[in-house]
Amino acid sequence: MPDLPMPETPTVLIVDDNRPLADGFAQALHDEYETLTAYTAREARESLHEDVDVVLLDRRLPDTSGDRLLEEIRASGYDCRVAIVSAEEPTDGSDLDCDRYLTKPLSGVDAVRRAVSDLLDFDVSH
Incomplete structure (x- = not known):
């Protein structure tokens, strides 16, 4: 019987300048996902690649706004x-091109896991 390829583990990039929070998200997700952390927009740009499936992005980063980084991600054509x-x-007139908006504080690690799982199951044709 031929060996079947192992399903690829989804990759989650966590971008937040609050290191304990970012590291906590990574810890909560590491059993199910490949996790990357970035504490600045510059680090996020360096960590972002075509295999990243989900980005958890803070709006307030020390070197660039999360809104601006989101625009860059979308303009670069990454499929995440x-x-x-x-x-x-979120503001009512928000023109953020994000797939989900989560408000801190999140209610525990289950909320983070559920959000990532929902994003991975997100149907583009919705």
């Missing part, structure tokens, strides 16, 4: 889902 994770409430 992006969830904004912010203490700021």
Whole structure:
């Protein structure tokens, strides 16, 4: 019987300047996903590649706004889902091109896992 290829483990890039929070998200996800962490927009740009499936992106980064980084991700054509994770409430007229908006504080690690799982199951034709 031929060996079947192992399914690829999804990759999640966590971008947040709050190191304990970013590291906590990575810890919560590491059993099911390949995780990468970035604490600045510059580090996020260096870590982002075509195999990243989900980006958890803070809106307030020290070197560039998360909104601007989101625009760069979309303009670069990466095929990934992006969830904004912010203490700021979304504005009604928000023109953010994100797949999900999560408001901090999140209610535990299950909320992070559920959000990533939902984003991976997201049907583009919705």
